[in-house]
Amino acid sequence: MSPAASAFTRRKFLLGASSLTLLALAERAACASSLSKSAEQHIEALIAKMTLQEKAGQLSIFSDMTRLASKTQINPEAGPPVDDNLAKRVREGRLIGVFNGFGAAGGRAIQRIAVEESRLKIPLIFGADVLHGLYTVFPIPLGEAASFDPQLAERTARAAAIESTANGVHWTFAPMVDIGRDQRWGRVAEGSGEDPYLGSALAAARVRGFQGKSLTDEDSLLACPKHFVAYGAAMGGMDYNTVELSEQTLHEVYLPPFKAAFDAGALSTMSSFNDINGVPMSANRELMTGLLREQWKFRGMVVSDYTADMELVKHGVAKDDREATRLAILAGVDISMQSDLYNLYLPDLVRSGDLPMAVVDESVRRVLRTKYLLGLFDNPYRSLNPEVEKQNTMTPQLRATARESARASIVLLKNEDNLLPLPKAGKKIALIGPFANDTLNLAGPWAPWARPDHDVSVEQGMRAALADKSLLTVTLGSMIEKPIEGGIDAAVAAARAADVVVLAIGEGQDMSGEAQSRTQIIVPPPQQRLVEAVAKVGKPLVVLLRNGRALALEGAVRNAQAIVATWFLGTETGSAIADVLFGDFSPSGRLPVSFPQDSGQQPYFYNRRTTGRPQGDEGPAFKARYREVSNEALYAFGHGLTYSRFEYGLPKLSTESLAWDATLTITARIANIGEREAEEVAQLYIRDRAASMTRPIRELKGFKKVRLPPGASTEVQFTLTRRELAFYNSQMQFVAEPGEFDVWISPSATTGVSKRFVLKAG
Known part of the structure; x- marks a missing residue:
């Protein structure tokens, strides 16, 4: 047994109140994945009848080029041209289903072939990459994470499920639950940021939202937490890169959001592209079988990422495609995506004795069980009703939810002299920048089916809010990554004629997402030059950042009087920004990622471990820091301003000596001492002062949103048990150690x- 595998068996879980809650969630998820005896018998009968080729087919999925799909290429070309022979493949039972095609009528036609013309009448499953909306697009997941509102995330996932299932989808390859601690990595945009506690809460919420009350419901969308596992730890923030990771960090940081998603009922997951410590995930039996299935008792199915099984050859662990096929299915990859390797090689591998039939049968069993749980055997035409498609696409209710979510995702980073909110009358506003009237970069990465002609630009949103439309002028100034001839001169002239300048700048949506790693996470140079020139005019500056990651702000952008992180907010971008910009709503978002002072600080995250020479008050010499900048963030994790001011009282503890099996209650009074009603996010952090291993300088252990009118106050309350104080020690035992802890209730x-308390020995 390897050290990693033996670590799983040695691991100790604390059976406190929190652990019992986790066990109850796991039991609930297991009940949701159970089938009737007759269904299990039908599955076994089908497996007994299936040829090897039909079994391989149930483990193969391909891109759907026969129904409405994105006009932009979202994956590299690979695998067979399924559009030319899809009907034949369906009749022969050579695929589990197809993905990234839409349309109820087209899906119904394909499904009819499967259930009426194929030998075994096994229904197809239709998948799609619906990460933050189909046609109605919600904020990118990183932006929505800034809301610190799992209930809102659940509602947007539910809304996305309603629209997606109406358009013929059963299965989404989401949520993306990778922790992103290096902002150079483009796929930070798709996750929930750098913290495992926040990431876990949002992972569970999105699974609940996608799947709804019952998997058999017409509007239930099977969730697929991805990418299993540690994809976000790619070295240098470079997509697809190798991962070197300790067992402790793997289990404390990268695995918890997956566990939370599975406990919430997710019945599929996707293997990641990366290797971990030299073992590619699509060949990693210890994690995909030893941990996922044997330890966690996961009963769902694992799909490879796009051609990830085939890439085992280029990883250098398989000599050819046949060997890659054998390694992948033995590791626990049930379904091959797009490569067609399983169809090509599984039958021969079994016939030659190089692969046990039982391994193939178990993967087929998982697939058929999932189709049964989705109700596809009883109702193969579920989610394939053209009338429902018309009723549930781009509805006013969907757009209202998108606008609400976009508002909640906006983070006010800076607001000197209360420049914001802007008045709706009496001041001339110059809206300057490449995103002023842009509708092509509102959705962000992984929203290829967005409808720009239905989306609201910043200009449209601002004009709709102003009674006198002439108060607003619009000048581009530059393109996203290229200058415009005469653009800066025009922008400077517009700024001189205005009372206040609003700069719509940042990243284009093709600068974030898959394969969009950046070495310099800065505002593109042409836009930076534009801002520097406009700033010299001397008018008040409001910066509206469009960003799919934390950015290292420089010069006039960094020094602007007001800075607002608006991420990629989706369909209702302009409306939501105007709601906040003009003060109809007070901003309430908080940063789910740390904004660094400089790109060179990456990877940078708040919950880093302490060193023996931490930066402190003794001076900069011989400390853990860079020559150019301090070790502090420009804007810290959890930071965010409102249009009011909040005051925190000192935290109070129910006891300063926590008994081994007891619960500690921490309270603090929060008062709105400003002049407006606003919403505050109170955050609970801890620090283990002395442990057998170095521990993070702070760890998030809870958060609560409170809305208060001016002059009002309320008491927020959190609880801790020893489980929240536990960590993986050098023997990979999950233990809490007696000793002193610090605890904060704070705004970042x-x-x-x-305050300090002591955990007493049991």
Whole structure:
């Protein structure tokens, strides 16, 4: 047994109140994945009848080029041209289903061939990459994470499920639950940021939202938490790169959101492209079988990422495609995506004795069980009703939810002299920048089916809010990554004629997402030059950042009087920005990622471990820091301003000596001492002061949103048990160690006053 595998068996889970809750969630998920005896018998009968080729077919999925799909290429070309022979493949039972095609009528036609013309009448499953909406697009997941509102995330996932299932989808390859601690990595945009506690809460919420009350419901969308596992730890923030990771960090940081998603009922997951410590995930039996299935008792199915099984050859662990096929299915990859390797090689591998039939049968069993749980055997035409498609696409209700989510995702980073909110009358506003009237970069990465002609630009949103439309002028100034001839001169002239300048700048949507790693996470140079020129005019500057990651802000952008992180907010971008910009809503978002002072600080995250020479008050010499900048963030994890001011009282503890099996209650009074009603996000952090292994300088263990009118106050309350204080020690035992802990209730990861308590030995 390897050290990693033996670590799983040695691991100790604490059976406190929190652990019992986790066990209850796991039991609930297991009940949701159970089938009737007759269904299990039908599955076994089908497996007994299936040829090897039909079994391989149930383990193969391909891109759907026969129905409405994206006009942009979202994956590299690979695998067979399924559009030319799809009907033949369906009749022969040579695929589980197809993905990234839409349309109820087209899906119904394909499904009819499967259930009426194929030998075994096994229904197809239709998948899609619906990460943050189909046609109605919600904020990118990183942006929505800034809401610190799992209930909202659940509602947007539910809304996305309603629209997607109406358009003929059963299965989404989402949520993306990878922790992103390096902002150079483009796929930070698709996740929930750098913190495992926040990431776990949002992972579970999105699974609940996608899947709804019952998997058999017409509007239930099977969730697929991805990418299993540690894809976000790619070295250098470079997509697809190798991962070197300790067992402790793997289990404390990267695995918890997956566990939370599975406990919430997710019945599929996707293997990641990366290797971990030299073992590619699509060949990693210890994690996909030893941990996922044997330890966690996961009963769902694992699909490879796009051609990830085939890439085992280029990883250098398989000599050819046949060997890659054998390694992948033995590791626990049930379904091959797009490569067609399983169809090509599984039958021969079994006939030659190089692969046990039982391994193939078990993967087929998982697939058929999932189709049964989705109700496809009883109702193969579920989610394939053209009338429902018309009723549930781009509805006013969907757009209202998109606008609400977009508002909640906006983070006010800076607001000197209360420049914001802007008045709706009496001031001339110059809206300058490449995103002023843009509708092509609102959706963000992984929203290829967005409808720009239905989306609201910043200009449209601002004009709709102003009674006198002439108060707003619009000038581009530059393109996203290229200058415009005369653009800066025009922008400077517009700024001189205005009372306040609003700069719509940042990243284009093709600068974030898959395969969009950046070495310099800065505003593109042409836009930076534009801002520098406009700033010299001397008018108040409001910066509206469009971003799919934390950015290292420089010069006039960094020094602007007001800075607002608006991410990629989706369909209702302009409306939501105007709602906040003009003060109809007070901003309430908080950063799910740390904004660094410089790109060279990456990877940078708030919950880093302490060193023996931490940066402190003794001076900069011989400390853990760079020559150019301090070790502090420009804007810390959890930071965000409102249009009011909140005051935190000192935290109070129910006891300063926590018994081994007891619960600690921490309270603090929060008062709105400003002049407007606003929403505050109170955050609970801890620090283990002395442990057998170095521990993070702070760890998020809870958060609560409170809305208060001016002059009002409320008491927020959190609880801790020893499970929240536990960690993986050097023997990979999950233990809490007696000793002293600091605790904060604060508005960010770097603020607040701590109180100390002691965990007593049991």
